[in-house]
Amino acid sequence: MQDILAYITLGLAIGFLVKKYFFKTKKKGKCNTNCGC
Amino acid sequence: MGDDKVVKVALIGNPNTGKTSLFNQLTGLKQKVGNYPGITVEKKQGICKLNDTLKAEITDLPGTYSINPTSLDETLVLDTLLNSTSESFPDVVVVVVEIENIKRNLLLFTQLKDLNIPTILVINMIDQMNRKGINIDVNQLEESLHTKIVLASARKKIGIQELKTAILSYKKLDTTPVSNITDRIDKEYFTNLKNAFPEFPLYKSWLLITQNTEFDFLDANQKALVLKFREDIGCIKKYQHKETILRYQIINEVLKDSFIVDKSKASDLRGVLDRVLTHKIFGYVIFALILLFIFQGIFDWATYPMDLIDESFASLSSWLETVLPPGTFTSLIAEGIIPGIGGVVIFIPQIAILFTFIAILEETGYMSRVVFLMDKIMRKFGMSGKSVIPLISGTACAIPAIMASRNIGNWKERLITILVIPFTTCSARLPVYAILIALIIPNQKVLGILNLQGLTMMALYLLGFTAAIFSAVLLNNVLKIEKKTLFVIEMPNYKIPSIKNIFYEVVEKTKAFIFGAGKIILAISIILWFLASNGPSTFKNAEQFITSKEENKNLSESALQKKVAAYKLENSYIGYMGKTIEPAIKPMGYDWKIGIAVISSFAAREVFVGALATIYNVDSDSENSGSIKKRMAAEINPDTGKKRFDFPTGVSLLLFYAFAMQCIGTLAIVKRETNSWKWPILQLVGMGILAYITATLAFNIFS
Numbered sequence: 223m224q225d226i227l228a229y230i231t232l233g234l235a236i237g238f239l240v241k242k243y244f245f246k247t248k249k250k251g252k253c254n255t256n257c258g259c
Numbered sequence: 260m261g262d263d264k265v266v267k268v269a270l271i272g273n274p275n276t277g278k279t280s281l282f283n284q285l286t287g288l289k290q291k292v293g294n295y296p297g298i299t300v301e302k303k304q305g306i307c308k309l310n311d312t313l314k315a316e317i318t319d320l321p322g323t324y325s326i327n328p329t330s331l332d333e334t335l336v337l338d339t340l341l342n343s344t345s346e347s348f349p350d351v352v353v354v355v356v357e358i359e360n361i362k363r364n365l366l367l368f369t370q371l372k373d374l375n376i377p378t379i380l381v382i383n384m385i386d387q388m389n390r391k392g393i394n395i396d397v398n399q400l401e402e403s404l405h406t407k408i409v410l411a412s413a414r415k416k417i418g419i420q421e422l423k424t425a426i427l428s429y430k431k432l433d434t435t436p437v438s439n440i441t442d443r444i445d446k447e448y449f450t451n452l453k454n455a456f457p458e459f460p461l462y463k464s465w466l467l468i469t470q471n472t473e474f475d476f477l478d479a480n481q482k483a484l485v486l487k488f489r490e491d492i493g494c495i496k497k498y499q500h501k502e503t504i505l506r507y508q509i510i511n512e513v514l515k516d517s518f519i520v521d522k523s524k525a526s527d528l529r530g531v532l533d534r535v536l537t538h539k540i541f542g543y544v545i546f547a548l549i550l551l552f553i554f555q556g557i558f559d560w561a562t563y564p565m566d567l568i569d570e571s572f573a574s575l576s577s578w579l580e581t582v583l584p585p586g587t588f589t590s591l592i593a594e595g596i597i598p599g600i601g602g603v604v605i606f607i608p609q610i611a612i613l614f615t616f617i618a619i620l621e622e623t624g625y626m627s628r629v630v631f632l633m634d635k636i637m638r639k640f641g642m643s644g645k646s647v648i649p650l651i652s653g654t655a656c657a658i659p660a661i662m663a664s665r666n667i668g669n670w671k672e673r674l675i676t677i678l679v680i681p682f683t684t685c686s687a688r689l690p691v692y693a694i695l696i697a698l699i700i701p702n703q704k705v706l707g708i709l710n711l712q713g714l715t716m717m718a719l720y721l722l723g724f725t726a727a728i729f730s731a732v733l734l735n736n737v738l739k740i741e742k743k744t745l746f747v748i749e750m751p752n753y754k755i756p757s758i759k760n761i762f763y764e765v766v767e768k769t770k771a772f773i774f775g776a777g778k779i780i781l782a783i784s785i786i787l788w789f790l791a792s793n794g795p796s797t798f799k800n801a802e803q804f805i806t807s808k809e810e811n812k813n814l815s816e817s818a819l820q821k822k823v824a825a826y827k828l829e830n831s832y833i834g835y836m837g838k839t840i841e842p843a844i845k846p847m848g849y850d851w852k853i854g855i856a857v858i859s860s861f862a863a864r865e866v867f868v869g870a871l872a873t874i875y876n877v878d879s880d881s882e883n884s885g886s887i888k889k890r891m892a893a894e895i896n897p898d899t900g901k902k903r904f905d906f907p908t909g910v911s912l913l914l915f916y917a918f919a920m921q922c923i924g925t926l927a928i929v930k931r932e933t934n935s936w937k938w939p940i941l942q943l944v945g946m947g948i949l950a951y952i953t954a955t956l957a958f959n960i961f962s
Contacts, residue, residue, distance in 0.1 A: 224586030228789075231591060235785035237777065243923060 266315040272355035273364045273753035277383040280413035282319040283763055309423050323489050342476045351377040358384045365510045369437050373462035377432035379407050379425050379457040386412040399517040414757045433630055440505040455484050502783030520855035527547045536628045553616045554717040559710055563607035572601030591788055596874055599784025602869030603777040606690040611769050618764040622756035642733025645674040653683030657925045661932055675734045677932055680729040681925050684720045687864040691916045692719055694868050698892055699909030722917055756819050783859050787873045790833035797830040848908040848958035860878040864921045907961035911954040918952035
């Protein structure tokens, strides 16, 4: 049981990091970047 | 007012009119920060209860001097107010002006009023009225400006209820334009403009053609008409100039009888203070002394709560190991999660103290004097006085600081500021510096009053600023981008800092650190624990291998446990990964364990401490467990027999973290702000090379 809980926690941690750095949520609305760049 | 809806309120005003204080009074802690952080360019939203049935959603738009944007954050104000079909279009605009600068502040008000949006004028800081010898005829002013006026002092909580009542009655507000100046500029031209866009208020049409922006809400025909009008740019510029002059003429006329200033009754110290604080010698000396005081405070005052937190987490970890049934999950909690969380929480006192000081400097009005003082210097290095705020904000976090650079109008100055901000010492470096300084610098007094560790911390902050300045000079000479810019800054009145505002600021920034960086640190700690607690067959057979060795037969139980733990870590997955990179990091004086922490902290610098805490916790036997600092101090370099975190290694690590671009979030934001991968890659490579060279040199010089 302890092993299962540990692996679930590990999976959640990896999932969180993957989501954070590889699947960025798109923001609603436009972002005007007319800054001359 | 039986409407079952939320009233959308836009809070607009010049910088330093007390807009944010008013926002805090209206919304309390019911705030959420949007996409545009940084005190001067923030886009915050919050909910304000108007009565038992109706609420208002207040949007605190970035401070702007006029509706004609000169920078990206000011463009936001224009975007919000022109697109009446947008979800964020306000039902009512609350324009905040400051009593002492009412004449200049009213320019923006007259522009907004001409857009026919229901508008309320808040005259803020009325508690200063008597001291400044000011007298206002509110009825006459309301009549002249066709608006509802609320006299307020956000800091003294005066006029807040009156403002809520005014917002409740927003449908009854007069939307008549305040200045019919178009006929006085060019009657024929503006008649043509009105006929071209009959569906819009005339001033909105004027703004559409004068701004160098493509408005998505226009249809193809309207866009073509806008472009046609824009062809005569000379005419537009001339009329814009006339518009500003005429607006000020109207403002002067309106204020002539309704706003009387009797200087003989005024009594203020502002002039005297300004002369001293912006003095070409004393100004810099005072600024340096204030910085010194802040860094002394960070070290001296934060020590006790930090030690308490550190010991508490160490005790909690040991306690959980004894009360929970033994097993993998218990080990994960006690050796991975708790030390990981401890590595975040321990730095709350230092971060809270730093932000308290920064908030006080902003609240008192001193920060604007620093910007003014630094402008002359910053220009020599290719930046502007406006770069100081992003650079100082960078002491919190480079991400909002880079976003705060949006208020720098000139692209070259803005790009240079963006590229050098990551050198300023952000709060993520604070945990790394704090623990390393505590390990290698003795806690002793210099000249009887100054703490040596505090001085070292200040030196590292100065090193960051110096690196930023030198990089700016280099970039200013290398980047071939034309620049021409003017510097305008508001000098707000000096104020007694509002405890409420400071509290909100500190809570918000500390929360951002804990819940932003904290989640990443925790996730990485869990993964590190797994990699350090598992491994191939050599790891699994560690106990059998060590106990079977002849030389270990006579060892005590605890010594044997220690040997097993060390062998296990070395043969774990993380051990193999660390050993692979060890040759590359050895010149800097690091072993594979430090290497793992350095690599893990590429996600965020503060992960370094949490990663080491996890690695050393897995490594330690029960006898040797304790606080993070104790475990790091007890680590021995097997090659030399000396402490692992000795002076050369400590200095090398401090320099590495001072210069290296160890932050994925910053790279992402630089990419977004510059719209190119070129600049973040340049930062990553340039800063990485500088960090590697200086760390290697420092280690070899001090060894």
